[in-house]
Amino acid sequence: MSCSSIEHLVTPYIDGELPATDRRRLEQHLDVCAPCTARIGAEQVVRHLLRARRARLQAGLAPDALRARCANRCGAEDQRTVRTFPASQTRVGSRRTSSWTARVAPLAIAAALVLIVGAAFLARLTGSSTRVMAAELAADHVKCFTLNRLLRTQQDAAVVESSMASGFGWMMHVPANADRAGLELIGSRPCLYGEGKIAHVMYRHNGQPVSLFMLPRTRRADGLVEVLGHEAAIWSVGDRTFVIVAREARSEVERIAAFVQAAWR
Secondary structure (H helix, E strand, C coil): CCCHHHHHHHHHHHCCCCCHHHHHHHHHHHHHCHHHHHHHHHHHHHHHHHHHCHHHHHCCCCCHHHHHHHHHHHHHHHHHHHHHCCHHHCCCCCHHHHHHHHHHHHHHHHHHHHHHHHHHHHHHHHHHCHHHHHHHHHHHHHHHHHHHHHHCCCCCHHHHHHHHHHHHCCCCCCCCCHHHHCEEEEEEEEEEECCEEEEEEEEEECCEEEEEEEEECCCCCCEEEEECCEEEEEEEECCEEEEEEECCCHHHHHHHHHHHHHHCC
């Protein structure tokens, strides 16, 4: 399947209404297309946010200032799109430009919706719902690996350990035997989250993206959550919560989580 051919499948996929055959075909495309995966991940997060607060939004309680910001943001997005990609300056046959625009624009709009709508509710939602927390982390997982794929950055263990110590006071040591579990260290970065800044350590497991998130000053019940096409393994140690996110079989995610829990003590 091509990026353009999945357009009519995206909405029913996000709504859980896509027939099994089409769903498998779409997910096969997502396995090899990071931009489409990022786009759908962002739109799914928006859907979760809107559904979680449907009653409140329908009650018309949004303040005038928020309504004005939404209207201004939509107008700015439209103007920016027209200025950047005017029809008169688009060369016929320039499929690369039009394809990139078509794939990135929905993601940008979805991200804007997350920032505008989510800003009012996300802290409380992530504080009370493990599923929403897992959805936010899965979206960050997709976003960060998409950026890494574009920038091709990689950090060694010493850089990751220094970053975690200076940014989070987390005196961790990257396990030297991670390769035995099929894990290759990619690097780390701080990510914004509904309750503040969190640590994100990025791996590849037999070539597939795997994220380890550390949420400081947070305790969550241990468990496994399937969200946005990913599995999230969750556990807490002291006042920190750890989450493994990967688009792999649940048994593989459980095995990776067990290795990390044993190696990162």
